[in-house]
Amino acid sequence: DVKVTQSSRYLVKRTGEKVFLECVQDMDHENMFWYRQDPGLGLRLIYFSYDVKMKEKGDIPEGYSVSREKKERFSLILESASTNQTSMYLCASKLAGPPDTQYFGPGTRLTVL
């Protein structure tokens, strides 16, 4: 059974804190993605990685960075959290190759006070 897990379901941080969101998949997928979800805007891509140590900016990378040291793990980092980064963060993974199903984690609802 395919599985994408995220380190926390709910997280509350203060402005200026460094925040790490972790995502782990057990499907040996090459491609991994971080999205944020806001009401009315759907999901917007922050960063993606098509292999270990590879990363590409998505549509809204400002204020975020990522790390992919191992194939199964993709971390999203907020260097200095701000209130406008309060959102739901979703991680996904898929096999390399043509567009195919992305498998999503349960999401992390981050609140920055």
Next chain:
Amino acid sequence: AQKVTQAQTEISVVEKEDVTLDCVYETRDTTYYLFWYKQPPSGELVFLIRRNSFDEQNEISGRYSWNFQKSTSSFNFTITASQVVDSAVYFCALSTNNAGNMLTFGGGTRLMVKP
């Protein structure tokens, strides 16, 4: 640039009614893929269907059906005889053969099915 529009932000129906969720997309690529995902209250997106641009056949899966029309750039989703368990946010998405095969999502439609 790619774009997906789901004009209906919220729909409310009574159980057993049929309901259609609209999706209109824009892309300059001739090869592309369309998806529908369901997000129940638990939050996890669940894959429902993938369709490529060369396959315009409509598809039916149980109470779910999809109508793909390239002429109008639409990929609409119909639920027949809706049930309370269908209550969720539904997302339409588009992807092309670019790096990473990124998904471009619509804004989502919240469907509420009342008993």
